[in-house]
Amino acid sequence: MGRPLCILLLFATIVACSFDSTDIPTLEVGQDFADSNVRVFSIDTFTVEVSTFKFDSLITSGTNRILFGQYEDEFFGRVKSSSFFELSAESYSIEDDAELDSVALILAYDKYHYSDTTKVLHVNVHVLEDEVRIKDDIFYNTSEIPFESIPMASKSFFPEPLDEDSLHISLPLEFGQNIFDLILDNDINNDEELREVFKGFSIQPDENDDASVLGFSTSVDRTYVRFFYRIPEEFDDTEETLDLSIREFAQEPKIFNNIQSNVSGTVLDTLTDREINLLSTDSDNRSFIQSGSGYATRIQLPTIKSIFDIPGTGTILSAILEIKPPPNTYNDLVPIRDSLNINIIDQNNTITEQLFFGGQPVYGIIDEEKEEFNELIYQIPIGVYVDRELNETTIIDDAFIIFPSEFNSSVDRIILEGEESLDFSTRLILTYAVYDE
């Protein structure tokens, strides 16, 4: 007699299962009908402490750029970059009857240029007195190697970093002949033997140059000292070349750049140690960034935790830092980069990590909406950083720093408005969602 019941149960179960209403209606009825349970706030009243500090030194070895030149900067004084490099050949074999024609240093432009390239720049090629070799295999922007005070060769030129492929500097034939003969006589068979007679070059601008800073490639097949020689034949001579290039193997650096600026007499003069922070309020409401020499803008958010004064439980959904370079501090000659790198530093101003955004490094990007009014403003998404600061239980006095890309191998400068600037104050715009009141 339980049979009808069983049949019924079966029926009902089938019905229940066959009517699975997992699909959810998606049409928009009721969008005005209820409020969100979440309150979202936009807050831009947090203190943003903007300051400038200077790295004691930047690593400039391991670069693929010969940075060379000099110009007078409005804020950083005389900005000078000189380069030091060692040259070697792939193999040291020349036919016995070869005759040297000429020798030249060929530097290939890599298109980087800063300041006025319409002005004449002088390049002086000095022979190094010591080898390009250092303990720990790291050279800095402050490193130097002694070189002969009288240049082996000099050249005045108008830089053509975009229109020409390379810069050609003729070297004295005696210098070339000496090395050429030693190779011919099999006295130079390897790098070590070459190094005993030729340790490398330093290229230096003239002391009073006020022109530009240029980038040259370190590529072995574009930048080299080239020996043009001839092999006499019965009717027509065969022309050959032998190249000495910057050849880096393993960890041993063979090139670095010495990059300096002269800030004596300016507010930046006080930055003698990495741990000194020059508040923008003490430096004309501005902060200063210069690649190569190591000046960077430091941003600290001392009052960020006051967001918890908002009642309820919440979390941040975005954090955008807006900073602005004063329009009169950049132009076509000294342009600003359209993106900035962000790194987190500890209280000793040591970089601890780079900040990421969706798996990619965070960049400050120029807000294109505001660019229309000739007002460049960088927007930097620092939500991940702020979120972490907020979730830290102990107070850690860390901050983040801003500098352009190619910080170790260029001389770009950026001036930024400080937090109390009358023109534009740096601000942090937070979006904060309270989900439990």
Place this chain on the structure above:
Amino acid sequence: MMSNKLSVLSLVLFLTCTYIFSQTNRLTGSPYSLFGLGVGTNSNMGKNNALGKGGYALYNPDFINNYNPASYGTNTTNSFILDTGFLVEVSSLENTNTQENRIAGNFSSLGFSSNIDDKSTFGISITPFTDVGYSLIGIQTNIEGSFDQFNSNIFGSGALNDLRFTYGRTFFKNLRLGANFSYLFGTIDETEIIQTGISGLTVEESSNYRGVRLGVGLQYDIGSFLTYGFVTNLPTSLSGLQDREVEKSLELTPSLVESESEIELESFKIPLEINNGIRINPWKNLFINLDHSITFWDSTAQSDNVGEFVDQNVYSIGAEYFFDKNGFKYWEKIEFRAGMFHDTGYLRINNENISSTGFSAGIGLPLGIRSKSFLNISVTNNSRGSTNGILVDERINTININVSLKDFWFIKRKID
């Protein structure tokens, strides 16, 4: 008795099944179910739905009237009734500028009753108490401190179930008393997804409510053609525990903000409910019911999102007609039912009560010429809310199908 035990076992098994399904499947698509613990269910056992959702004075040993526990006290012998229902809700929603159709449906109720002796009957049932099923898309809310807005979508589903134990007894020839004990339980899930710029926040809340509620009822036969029914369901509060998971996507990086379980919620108060009704039986084959129900939501002083709770009155009228119960023809035994109701609503949004008015019609088909088992089909047309301002007007068509099986195992086969 052996098969009886077997059946009870299957019933328990099926109740478990019901519980699971009532958790996952929705019985409503009403945006008004956003408020409180959802909208009162459209699901019903027996005939009540077809009779304008009333019938506090109805009694009959052949069907379960869960509206009044006193009806369980109807004189009977060897009675066992099993009632199972299925509900489909087809609704059309409309506000000032949009119109959309929704459908929801599921197995909805299960109950049985068995008499203990001639004068008393005991029953167990499980029905939905409230239903939740809403999806609000594209809610625009101001970002405080700016002129911008953020977008959010809110989805809700779930139900509160009423597991009810009822006992009713005849005391005098014309007085029946009954009481029920309800265990109200269920889970309401709400997910809100908000989007602001490239960041997003997802709040998933799963709220578990439980509580007990008592009801007592009375039915008094004033004469052979008039019966008075009274039911009160006592106020109670449901305690709530919530599991909450909050996730966000900050600068394209997803992360878990919070995962908490068993957060204690403010308990939800269900107020006193007083129901009165009469049954008029002018002729042998016509029954008319007139009912009024009042629920004192005002006294709970609760409010929710944009709405507040107000006292709710429900007026209903219904009638049932058949040609001849003792007739020889099948069609003479078919029951025809019709009713209407007006519900003033328990919610007030923007100073407007979300009232509803509905009509119902139904038919009861006997499952055999001599059977007292019925297949009941009812159709309810109900409109709720209005299109004024931000409100939503719902036109809901409910189809309730239930099978009421009586005595199918006590009947001895005439011929073996």
